[in-house]
Amino acid sequence: MKVLCAWRLKEGKLALLGEKEPLGDPTGTYGACDYHRLQVKAQMPSVLSRLRDEAATAGAGALRPRDAAAVQRLFQALVRALARN
Numbered sequence: 001m002k003v004l005c006a007w008r009l010k011e012g013k014l015a016l017l018g019e020k021e022p023l024g025d026p027t028g029t030y031g032a033c034d035y036h037r038l039q040v041k042a043q044m045p046s047v048l049s050r051l052r053d054e055a056a057t058a059g060a061g062a063l064r065p066r067d068a069a070a071v072q073r074l075f076q077a078l079v080r081a082l083a084r085n
């Protein structure tokens with residue numbers, strides 16, 4: 001199975017990162033190259049900040065603390081998933 005950098009693919013660049021089991025499986029899976037993994041990690045604080053600002057602009061209750069914590073967990077899970085590829 002081919003592993004492709006989803007960001008490079010979107011940019012129309014060579015995206016093949018390697019292969020993983022099961023070899024010969026014609027379907028692909030997506031990951032991130034070192035460059036894009038670092039980019040996502042670096043953007044996390046500003047994305048979270050922007051979400052907080054948008055919630056504040058939309059009014060109280062638009063993004064409850066529970067939701068904000070869920071968004072943060074989602075980003076952390078994304079970074080962990082990217083680090084595994």
Ligand SMILES: [Zn+2]
Nearest residue numbers: 005008033036
């Ligand atoms: Zn990439």
